[in-house]
Every structure is written in C-alpha cells, then in structure tokens.
Amino acid sequence: MTKWKKATVKAPDINAGRSFEVISQTLKNGLQVLLVENHTIPAISINATVLAGARYEPEDRAGLAIMVSNILDEGTKTRSSLEIAEAIEFTGGHLETDASFERVVVAATVLKQDRNIGLELVADLLMNPVFPEEYVVKEKSRTLAEIASAKDRPQVVAGWAFNELVYGKHPLHRPSHGYPETIERITREDLLHFHESVFAPNNALLSIVGDFTVDEILPLVERHFGSWVSRPVSLPHVAKPVRQRERREKRIRMAAQQSNVYLGHLGIERTNPDFYPLQVLDTILGAGAGFTARIPQRLRDELGLAYTTFASITGTAGMDPGRFVAYIGTSPENTKLAIDGLLNEVRRIVAEPVLANELQDAKDFLTGSFVFGFESSAQIARFLIQATVYQLGFDFGEKYPRFIRAVTAEDITRVAKQYLDTENYSLVVAGPTED
Amino acid sequence: MSLPVDSLAFSADVVRRTVLDNGLTVLTRELHASPIVSAMIWYRVGSRNEEFGQTGKSHFLEHMLFKGTDRFGKGEIDLLTLKNGGNNNAFTSHDFTAYYFNFASDRWEIALDIESDRMVNCVFAAEEFEAEKKVVIEELRMGLDSPWGTLLQELDATAYKVHPYRNPVIGWLQDVERATDSEQQAYYHKHYHPANATLVLTGDFETDRALEKISQRFSPIPRQRDLAQSSTLEPPQRGEKRIKVQWRSKVPRIAIAYHVPEIAHPDSYALQVLNLILTEGKTSRLYQRLVEREQSVTFVTAEYAESKDPTLFHIRAEARGDHSPEEIETIIHKELARISAHGATKQELDRAKHQVGAHFVLSRERAVDQAMLLGQVETLYGLSYIDTYLDRVAAVTSDDLSSVCSRYLSETNRTVGYMVPDGSVDDEVEEGDSEGA
Numbered sequence: 001m002t003k004w005k006k007a008t009v010k011a012p013d014i015n016a017g018r019s020f021e022v023i024s025q026t027l028k029n030g031l032q033v034l035l036v037e038n039h040t041i042p043a044i045s046i047n048a049t050v051l052a053g054a055r056y057e058p059e060d061r062a063g064l065a066i067m068v069s070n071i072l073d074e075g076t077k078t079r080s081s082l083e084i085a086e087a088i089e090f091t092g093g094h095l096e097t098d099a100s101f102e103r104v105v106v107a108a109t110v111l112k113q114d115r116n117i118g119l120e121l122v123a124d125l126l127m128n129p130v131f132p133e134e135y136v137v138k139e140k141s142r143t144l145a146e147i148a149s150a151k152d153r154p155q156v157v158a159g160w161a162f163n164e165l166v167y168g169k170h171p172l173h174r175p176s177h178g179y180p181e182t183i184e185r186i187t188r189e190d191l192l193h194f195h196e197s198v199f200a201p202n203n204a205l206l207s208i209v210g211d212f213t214v215d216e217i218l219p220l221v222e223r224h225f226g227s228w229v230s231r232p233v234s235l236p237h238v239a240k241p242v243r244q245r246e247r248r249e250k251r252i253r254m255a256a257q258q259s260n261v262y263l264g265h266l267g268i269e270r271t272n273p274d275f276y277p278l279q280v281l282d283t284i285l286g287a288g289a290g291f292t293a294r295i296p297q298r299l300r301d302e303l304g305l306a307y308t309t310f311a312s313i314t315g316t317a318g319m320d321p322g323r324f325v326a327y328i329g330t331s332p333e334n335t336k337l338a339i340d341g342l343l344n345e346v347r348r349i350v351a352e353p354v355l356a357n358e359l360q361d362a363k364d365f366l367t368g369s370f371v372f373g374f375e376s377s378a379q380i381a382r383f384l385i386q387a388t389v390y391q392l393g394f395d396f397g398e399k400y401p402r403f404i405r406a407v408t409a410e411d412i413t414r415v416a417k418q419y420l421d422t423e424n425y426s427l428v429v430a431g432p433t434e435d
Numbered sequence: 436m437s438l439p440v441d442s443l444a445f446s447a448d449v450v451r452r453t454v455l456d457n458g459l460t461v462l463t464r465e466l467h468a469s470p471i472v473s474a475m476i477w478y479r480v481g482s483r484n485e486e487f488g489q490t491g492k493s494h495f496l497e498h499m500l501f502k503g504t505d506r507f508g509k510g511e512i513d514l515l516t517l518k519n520g521g522n523n524n525a526f527t528s529h530d531f532t533a534y535y536f537n538f539a540s541d542r543w544e545i546a547l548d549i550e551s552d553r554m555v556n557c558v559f560a561a562e563e564f565e566a567e568k569k570v571v572i573e574e575l576r577m578g579l580d581s582p583w584g585t586l587l588q589e590l591d592a593t594a595y596k597v598h599p600y601r602n603p604v605i606g607w608l609q610d611v612e613r614a615t616d617s618e619q620q621a622y623y624h625k626h627y628h629p630a631n632a633t634l635v636l637t638g639d640f641e642t643d644r645a646l647e648k649i650s651q652r653f654s655p656i657p658r659q660r661d662l663a664q665s666s667t668l669e670p671p672q673r674g675e676k677r678i679k680v681q682w683r684s685k686v687p688r689i690a691i692a693y694h695v696p697e698i699a700h701p702d703s704y705a706l707q708v709l710n711l712i713l714t715e716g717k718t719s720r721l722y723q724r725l726v727e728r729e730q731s732v733t734f735v736t737a738e739y740a741e742s743k744d745p746t747l748f749h750i751r752a753e754a755r756g757d758h759s760p761e762e763i764e765t766i767i768h769k770e771l772a773r774i775s776a777h778g779a780t781k782q783e784l785d786r787a788k789h790q791v792g793a794h795f796v797l798s799r800e801r802a803v804d805q806a807m808l809l810g811q812v813e814t815l816y817g818l819s820y821i822d823t824y825l826d827r828v829a830a831v832t833s834d835d836l837s838s839v840c841s842r843y844l845s846e847t848n849r850t851v852g853y854m855v856p857d858g859s860v861d862d863e864v865e866e867g868d869s870e871g872a
Binding site (some may be wrong): 018038039040041042043077081082085087088090091092093094109110136141142146148151152153154155161254255256257259283288289290291292297300301302303304305306307308313329330331361362364365366367368369370371372374375376377396 | 441464468469470471500509510512513514516518519520521522523537538539544556566568569570571572573574576577579580581582683684685686715716717718723726727730733753755756785786789790791792793794796799800801802814859
C-alpha cells in the first residue's frame with residue numbers, strides 16, 4: 001500500500017520554505033521504500049541503510065562492521081571487484097559503502113539515465129556479496145596500515161583516547177575500525193555471518209530522491225529489491241553506558257606543534273526530548289555561526305588561543321548517548337589556560353541564566369538555517385532515513401521550528417544542570433610535554 | 436565520443452554578466468529549486484601577489500575582514516549571520532581570496548550590505564591585529580601537525596625556484612610573526628577595490644531586482660586603478676630535484692611534483708583526463724597497480740587543479756608494511772612510461788570523459804556550488820572557459836595523453852619528496868593516567 005505524505009521544510013516566521021511529498025511503500029519482503037521527486041538536476045541519489053552497525057559486533061572482533069562495508073563492493077555472486085568498479089565508474093557516478101556504530105550504508109548518486117544500473121548495483125552489493133578471501137586479507141592489511149597512519153595525527157589519537165575514557169565497556173569506547181589485534185582476528189566466516197544475520201529487507205530502509213517519477217521508479221525498485229528474502233533478525237541487547245562519577249584523565253606525549261584537548265563526558269540519545277533545548281545550548285556555548293558561540297568567541301577571538309575550538313552535546317546524539325565534548329587545539333604553553341577557559345564557559349552556562357538576546361539569536365539561527373539541510377537529493381535521502389530511525393516524522397520540518405521556539409532561558413539552565421558536569425569529566429591532552 | 440550530459444545545461448548563457456561603472460563584475464544565476472541565495476565575492480589576490488618576506492598576507496587579510504568596519508563592529512558579521520540563520524566562510528588560495536554567505540531567500544540582501552562595506556571600510560585596530568595573529572599562527576601550527584601538509588609544503592618550495600607558488604598560502608611562520616598592521620592595511624587598499632573583484636549571486640532571486648540592489652550598495656564605491664597583474668615567470672627546470680623530509684612518523688610517504696600549464700592551456704584538458712586515468716576510482720592505473728597488485732600503498736592520488744599561472748601536477752602515496760618509497764616511486768615511473776609510449780585504451784578514455792561530464796552536473800547541485808564554479812572561473816580566466824570545457828575534454832585523444840605524459844610527467848621536470856621517519860618516536864608515551872582522581 002502506498003502512503004502519501006507531504007513534508008514541508010519551512011519555519012513559520014520566514015517567507016522561504018521548501019515542501020516535498022514523501023511516498024512510503026513497504027515491499028512484500030518488508031523493505032520500506034521512501035521516495036521523493038526532486039527535479040533540480042538530472043540525477044538521483046540512492047541510500048540503502050541496513051539497521052545494524054559496529055555497536056552489535058563482538059568486542060573481540062571490533063572493526064567487523066566497517067570491514068563488512070568495505071568489502072561489499074569487492075565481489076558479488078555475479079560480478080568481480082573490477083566489474084563493479086567498471087560498471088559504476090563508467091557512468092561517472094558514485095557508489096559508496098560505509099558503516100557507523102548504528103548502520104551499514106550503501107549509497108549511490110548517478111545521472112538520471114543511469115538509474116537502473118545504480119539501483120541494480122546497490123541491490124547486488126546488499127544481497128549478494130561474497131567477501132572473497134583475497135580481499136579479506138587485503139582489507140585487513142590496509143586497515144592496519146591506515147591505523148598506523150592515523151596515529152600520526154594528534155587530534156585523532158586524542159579523540160580515540162577520549163572515547164575510551166567516556167564509554168568504559170560500552171561498544172562506543174572503541175574506534176569504529178577496531179584495534180590491530182581484533183582486526184587480525186577477523187575471518188571471512190565472521191564477515192559472512194555478520195552479513196547473514198543482519199542484512200535483510202525487513203532490517204533495512206531504502207530512500208531514493210531525485211529526477212524521476214514515482215510511477216517509473218517503483219517497478220525498478222521492485223525488480224531489483226523484490227527478490228531479497230526476508231528473515232528474522234535478532235540483534236544483541238546493548239547495555240546502556242554508565243555516566244562517570246569521577247574525573248578521568250589521560251595525557252599522551254607526542255612531538256607535535258599543538259596540544260589537542262578533549263574535555264567532556266557522556267551525552268544524550270537522539271530521542272531524548274531535551275535534544276532541542278540542548279541544541280540551543282550548543283549554539284550559545286560552542287557551536288553557532290562563525291565564532292559567535294561563547295567558547296570560540298572567548299578562546300579564539302579574545303584570547304587567540306586556537307584556530308579550532310568548539311563544544312557540543314547534540315552533535316553526536318544517536319541510538320546510544322553521544323558525548324558532550326569541548327575541544328581545543330592550542331600551543332603547548334597555553335594548554336592549562338585553554339582547559340581552564342573551556343571549563344569556565346561550561347561552569348558559567350550551568351550557573352547563570354543565558355541572556356535574552358543570546359537565546360533569541362540562537363533560536364533564529366537554528367530555525368533559519370534548517371533549510372540548508374535539504375538542498376541536495378543526497379541530503380533529503382539521508383533525512384528520510386534519520387526521520388524513520390529516530391521517529392521524527394516526515395513533518396519534522398514543520399515541527400522542528402516549534403520545538404526550538406518553545407525553548408526558554410529556564411530550560412537552558414535546567415538542561416545545563418542536568419546534562420553538563422564540571423566535576424566528573426574525562427580529559428585527554430595529546431601533544432608535547434607542557435612546561 | 437559524446438559526453439553523457441548536455442553541456443548547454445551549464446552554459447555561461449544562463450549566467451548574466453554585468454560590469455558596474457566602477458569596474459565591479461557581477462555574475463547572476465537564478466535557481467529556484469530551494470529558497471536559498473548564495474552570495475560570494477572573489478578578489479583577484481592570493482599568495483601569488485605577495486612580495487618576498489611578506490608571505491601569508493592575503494590569508495591574514497581574509498581573517499581581518501571579519502574583525503570589523505566602522506559600520507559592522509568586531510564580531511558583528513558573524514552575529515548578523517547567526518541572527519539571520521545563515522552561514523558564512525572564506526578561503527584563500529594562491530590566486531584568489533573568496534568570501535561567501537548563504538541565506539534564506541527572504542533575507543539575503545544583508546550579504547550585500549556587509550560585502551560592499553568591508554570592501555573598503557575595514558579597520559585595522561592594532562590590538563585586533565595582534566590577537567588575530569595568534570589565531571593565524573595556531574592555524575599554521577595545525578597544518579604542520581599534518582604529515583601531508585608538511586611534505587607538500589617542502590616539495591612545492593623545492594619545485595619552484597622563484598615563482599610565488601613556492602610559498603604556502605598561509606605563509607612561512609617567520610613572515611607571519613613579523614607582519615604588521617600597517618603593512619597589512621596597505622596591502623588591503625592595494626588589492627580590495629571594485630575592479631579587482633567579482634560578485635557572484637546564485638539561487639532564488641529575481642535578477643533585475645537583485646542587480647538594482649547590488650548597484651545601490653556597490654556603485655558608490657569609487658573606481659580605483661586596476662594594477663596590471665604581473666607575476667614572475669618560473670624558469671624551466673633543468674633536471675630532477677629530490678628532497679627528504681624527516682618527521683615524527685613511522686609511515687613513509689612519497690610525493691612527486693611536475694611542472695604543468697595553467698588553466699585553459701591547450702594541454703590542460705589532456706592533463707585533466709590523465710589525472711583521472713591515473714588515480715580516479717578502483718579501475719584507475721595506479722590504484723590497480725599499487726593498491727590492488729603490489730599492495731604497497733594505503734592510497735595513491737593525483738592532483739591537478741586549475742590555476743592562473745603554470746602549476747604543479749602532484750602524485751602522492753602512503754607506503755604500507757615493508758614497502759619502501761623507492762619501490763613505489765619506481766612503479767609510478769613505469770606506469771607513466773607506459774602511457775607515454777602507448778597512451779590509454781578507448782575504454783579508459785571514455786570512462787574518464789564520462790566522469791568529467793557527470794562530475795560537472797553532480798557537483799553543482801547546491802546554489803553555493805554553482806557560485807564557487809562561476810566565481811573561480813571568472814577570476815582565473817573568464818566564463819568562456821565553461822562554454823568550451825566539455826567539448827575540449829571530449830576532444831582529447833590517446834595520442835594527446837601520451838604526448839602530455841611524456842612532455843610534462845618526465846624525469847627532468849619532476850621534484851620527488853620522501854617523508855621518512857626521524858627516529859624520534861617509537862610509540863606515543865602515555866603518562867598521567869588517572870581514574871577516580
């Protein structure tokens with residue numbers, strides 16, 4: 001059965017808006033298909049999302065989900081790695097595979113005339129990957145080399161260490177690509193098993209946005225995805241992470257130009273109703289337009305301590321609680337000043353009400369810039385997935401400005417006290433020894 | 436060979452080009468799919484215009500343009516952007532400095548107020564200049580913490596003897612530290628004026644009305660003599676140059692730079708196709724050879740970007756396992772020799788041309804992407820570049836590839852850089868762990 005829904009992206013107090021119709025249809029095998037016609041350019045974006053990622057992989061096989069995604073396009077039952085590459089690259093389009101903690105995504109963007117091969121390749125990668133042994137060996141060795149290379153970047157090293165401190169035993173403590181010893185352990189059987197247990201039409205979403213008509217695209221979707229066989233999927237339970245009740249600290253010595261500081265703790269889930277007041281808080285504290293937020297204004301513009309500094313709690317919110325993180329990259333001699341500066345701003349927003357004009361500006365920014373998330377077909381395709389996973393509703397564009405407009409200064413103080421902690425936090429500093 | 440897209444769809448015909456009496460060039464392109472307007476201004480000034488000992492000035496100036504005018508005080512440009520729910524940013528290259536705002540289409544005109552004002556009225560308060568200098572130095576240090584940033588900076592400085600492309604856009608630390616607000620201000624007045632700029636407007640507006648608004652804001656700015664753009668010519672390279680950069684890493688890296696021509700040069704189209712055939716996608720020559728067959732690199736990439744003056748074609752790769760940069764370099768030379776001798780297959784050529792055509796469409800979906808394209812092309816060469824671009828790419832033959840490969844990607848014309856471990860670091864040392872402290 002086809003459901004028609006009209007989605008509007010428009011704040012009530014601006015004259016500019018964009019509306020589009022979302023067509024949602026569930027195939028017989030349980031695959032939910034979300035379609036939006038967008039005729040801006042002669043192209044289509046396809047986003048196929050499997051609703052399981054690295055958070056479900058066993059600790060001793062960390063890196064499994066990303067490895068599955070990286071090898072999906074290295075061979076299917078009917079196509080070799082090179083044939084897949086030839087097919088997509090000849091169109092000039094893109095075919096990408098990726099995995100996060102929550103999902104595995106196969107996405108393609110192709111010109112309108114190549115929509116059939118685009119859909120066919122996405123379906124083939126999802127349904128028929130064979131994970132050739134040769135590529136398992138290659139991918140393991142390439143991942144190990146990439147980890148060695150990433151270790152050259154102090155910001156990356158600090159970020160890894162920060163997650164280890166914040167998440168404890170929860171799966172998000174680890175880098176999503178895993179550790180050298182867990183990567184060594186992964187076998188082709190592990191990859192096949194992961195694919196078999198979570199890749200199913202009833203555990204996936206398919207969004208397609210672009211220059212087509214629904215009537216012409218639905219038969220193509222049915223042709224390429226209709227034969228995907230549904231099967232029961234049971235995902236392991238993931239215990240909630242526990243918020244730290246003490247201060248944790250780690251210093252990593254690296255011969256670098258800058259000290260990289262991460263400071264923060266466990267954040268919130270995307271479905272938390274306080275997401276919206278916290279988004280306003282983020283905009284005031286550490287993530288507004290340009291350098292308007294308090295942390296960049298104070299630490300960058302006034303004190304000249306950094307080129308990059310920010311703070312956010314909503315930016316990483318997902319199925320699992322994200323992180324409240326305040327970051328700065330600064331000259332080693334300024335490290336202590338920078339840490340104090342970050343902490344002072346967090347303390348201030350917890351202790352003192354935000355000013356009326358700060359609040360109004362932040363709300364105007366969030367409602368006014370919302371439209372920028374819906375400009376390209378790929379953005380709309382990602383929105384359809386997010387809206388479904390987090391049950392935002394396709395009318396989210398109409399609701400969102402109301403959620404933001406409703407936020408008061410008292411809300412900001414309440415959520416600041418509830419979700420930010422200036423005593424029990426994790427601190428990582430990676431860089432040269434400070435004097 | 437035809438390309439998969441109608442080149443007229445992105446022809447300069449749909450772009451209106453207007454020149455105000457004071458010399459400001461205005462490009463407008465209506466796009467009504469989204470209620471968004473992108474406003475960009477491009478100045479023909481970048482690190483190529485910087486004199487000896489004064490490197491980094493163009494980039495530093497870009498920072499200062501957010502530090503206030505008499506009308507918009509410090510921080511106010513960002514604040515107006517925030518209040519109006521927009522976003523803004525700026526970037527500097529060897530050839531230009533560009534600023535952009537994206538706003539919803541019912542409030543974009545604030546961008547004109549800001550750009551017309553800061554074209555001439557920027558104030559250079561000494562204390563603001565010194566505070567921002569610290570920020571620029573932090574940005575410079577951040578770049579030096581990137582292995583590729585460091586290696587390419589050393590490589591380019593070696594490849595060029597005299598041309599200012601030898602200097603990093605952000606400048607050399609020693610020059611930035613010595614910069615003064617008065618020198619900076621003089622540089623601003625020399626290069627920021629209507630005849631040295633292009634304003635680009637793309638998105639959801641009505642052209643005639645927009646041009647009226649633009650004229651209201653910009654026409655009062657007096658015309659200033661446009662200084663003839665002169666630049667040093669780089670003498671030809673007489674033989675291979677080699678450098679080793681020592682760094683705190685265990686991963687060897689290699690980068691090779693070849694001198695190649697500027698934008699719209701007859702050979703530039705074949706070089707762009709060659710770039711794709713070498714490293715674009717898994718079917719490309721160097722990916723198949725180095726990543727697939729030898730498994731000696733984590734990645735390999737070639738880069739050739741449009742530029743005003745003759746520039747560099749880079750090939751770079753990161754070694755993995757026990758593979759040495761010497762071994763990787765030998766293979767790159769062999770693959771280039773094959774193309775010099777035999778050109779490319781029809782399939783390779785067709786694929787690369789499809790990639791160019793599709794990229795032309797797929798990468799221009801948002802208003803800001805189109806503003807980027809138009810502003811860059813106008814600044815570097817002129818809009819006619821777009822009109823003939825796809826046809827020129829379509830005309831590239833296998834013989835052209837072998838000809839440009841042997842002519843430019845040759846031993847005498849190359850500079851080879853290795854980044855090698857300096858032996859200082861084994862693994863990072865962790866200290867001061869504490870839990871429950």
